[in-house]
Amino acid sequence: MIRLGYRLQYFVQTAWRGLRSSLLTSGVSVLTIAVALGLMGGFGLLVLNMQGLLDRFGEDLQVSVYLEADLSKERTQELDATLKSVEGVRHVEYISPEQALQHFLSVAGTHAGLIEGLDHNPLPASFVLTLAPEKRTKQDMAIVVESLQGLPGIEDLVYGADWIEGYTRAIGFVRWLAAGLGGVLVFATVMIVANTIRLAVYARRDEIEILSLVGASRIFVSVPFLLEGMLQGLLGGLLALAMLYAAFRLALPEIAHGLQLLVGLAAPSFLSSGDMLLLVACGAGLGCFGSLLALIGGYRH
Amino acid sequence: MIRMYGVSMSYLASTYALRDVSLDVGKGEFVFLTGSSGAGKTTLLKLLFAAERSTEGQIIIRGRNIARMRGAAIPELRRHVGVVFQDFKLLNRRTVEENVSVALQVRGEAPRIVRAKAFQMLKQVGLQNRRHDYPLSLSGGEQQRVAIARALVNDPEILLSDEPTGNLDPDLTLEIMDLLVQASTRGTTVLVATHEHGLLSRYGKRVIHLEHGRIARDVPAHDVST
Numbered sequence: 219m220i221r222l223g224y225r226l227q228y229f230v231q232t233a234w235r236g237l238r239s240s241l242l243t244s245g246v247s248v249l250t251i252a253v254a255l256g257l258m259g260g261f262g263l264l265v266l267n268m269q270g271l272l273d274r275f276g277e278d279l280q281v282s283v284y285l286e287a288d289l290s291k292e293r294t295q296e297l298d299a300t301l302k303s304v305e306g307v308r309h310v311e312y313i314s315p316e317q318a319l320q321h322f323l324s325v326a327g328t329h330a331g332l333i334e335g336l337d338h339n340p341l342p343a344s345f346v347l348t349l350a351p352e353k354r355t356k357q358d359m360a361i362v363v364e365s366l367q368g369l370p371g372i373e374d375l376v377y378g379a380d381w382i383e384g385y386t387r388a389i390g391f392v393r394w395l396a397a398g399l400g401g402v403l404v405f406a407t408v409m410i411v412a413n414t415i416r417l418a419v420y421a422r423r424d425e426i427e428i429l430s431l432v433g434a435s436r437i438f439v440s441v442p443f444l445l446e447g448m449l450q451g452l453l454g455g456l457l458a459l460a461m462l463y464a465a466f467r468l469a470l471p472e473i474a475h476g477l478q479l480l481v482g483l484a485a486p487s488f489l490s491s492g493d494m495l496l497l498v499a500c501g502a503g504l505g506c507f508g509s510l511l512a513l514i515g516g517y518r519h
Numbered sequence: 520m521i522r523m524y525g526v527s528m529s530y531l532a533s534t535y536a537l538r539d540v541s542l543d544v545g546k547g548e549f550v551f552l553t554g555s556s557g558a559g560k561t562t563l564l565k566l567l568f569a570a571e572r573s574t575e576g577q578i579i580i581r582g583r584n585i586a587r588m589r590g591a592a593i594p595e596l597r598r599h600v601g602v603v604f605q606d607f608k609l610l611n612r613r614t615v616e617e618n619v620s621v622a623l624q625v626r627g628e629a630p631r632i633v634r635a636k637a638f639q640m641l642k643q644v645g646l647q648n649r650r651h652d653y654p655l656s657l658s659g660g661e662q663q664r665v666a667i668a669r670a671l672v673n674d675p676e677i678l679l680s681d682e683p684t685g686n687l688d689p690d691l692t693l694e695i696m697d698l699l700v701q702a703s704t705r706g707t708t709v710l711v712a713t714h715e716h717g718l719l720s721r722y723g724k725r726v727i728h729l730e731h732g733r734i735a736r737d738v739p740a741h742d743v744s745t
Contacts, residue, residue: 224629428608428609432597432621432673438594
């Protein structure tokens, strides 16, 4: 255990020495990782904010259950309980005919005159169902609606199938775009780190040979390079985070209007502390993986 | 200490670097390997620290046949076999002390012990005052002394040396040879490949002469004190 500690000390010192001895190539590598991670982080930031907006739209994905006129209070309560027990329904709200009329008058504007001549309220009572986020697909909504059709006391069921489809497609598109662009950037970053470490391995091949001659195992030779890659990734991740935050804070007032169009009226939010940690950890992981690829290639040769 | 039985080494099917070599070297023995270029001296040394694998035969070191040793076991073997080369093979970006220390660090020795042993070893080769210098600021003889210090700092059972004085002038040659002989008197088995015939008569040690990959002569040590 103690020997492991001494070795660890040696590994860290050697990795740091390696990083310092090739400042230019290491610097380029750190910068490239920072740019790649910055792009990934920036895109992630956009996706997070768009996802927030889409979730808010999702709240409006509702099923309106119109009730028969003069439905008894008991039957209405029974229906309320039935609707709440349906799988996928998160929230049930009862809208009385009076509330429906008030809402109509508030949004109808100049069309309010349509019901002015009537001596009674023509609007029926209804239940408005909000679905759980994972059930906001066209198929799931159809299943919910199908389970309600034919229930005694229900006059009509209304839901925005087209809107649901558009909503689902938009989320899917954003996710695919994130995955695709993320995949390309991860691949590019790994290749850049792998090539930087490969150069370092090549530049220090004499050192590797000498270490091997004095009895160093492959692990002993490799760990400093892995740490070096990890350190580059870590620094790249931190730099990316700093660039992203600076861009977010400095550029926000300039692009606020455009962002509003893109992500809605809600104030754009920066990455959470967990996301920031993930970004830096991603950098370290990518650096380490790139080094591993370089070392595997090096040993093959 | 070292036993070789019918060892052959061929790079191509019909080109042998070593052919049917058998020898036995005892603990603390000092042996010169001689022969013209391509006779097989370097190949023989490389087989002894598993830098090359023989195609036939057995090589027994520390009770194990290293000719068939797993790759993962080689580092452990090399911690008991010091190697010195004609071109020194020093880490030019590390100080003299760090160059010697690295042989101890691979074993996971404590930094305090590493510093003490490295200092002691550098004192033995007369370089304790240059321990903070870098190899390229040293003379050829001094660099070779650093290489010997690195090879000996682990107190190895075997020391292999391939033309250790090939790049040095006559005075430095004797200085280096004296260090190698001292190591053998302390119990380390030493094999030195050389083409400098003057050394053979001066030291009177056992000489194994190779020709075309075979042992042509094996001359035992003789007294040269008179």
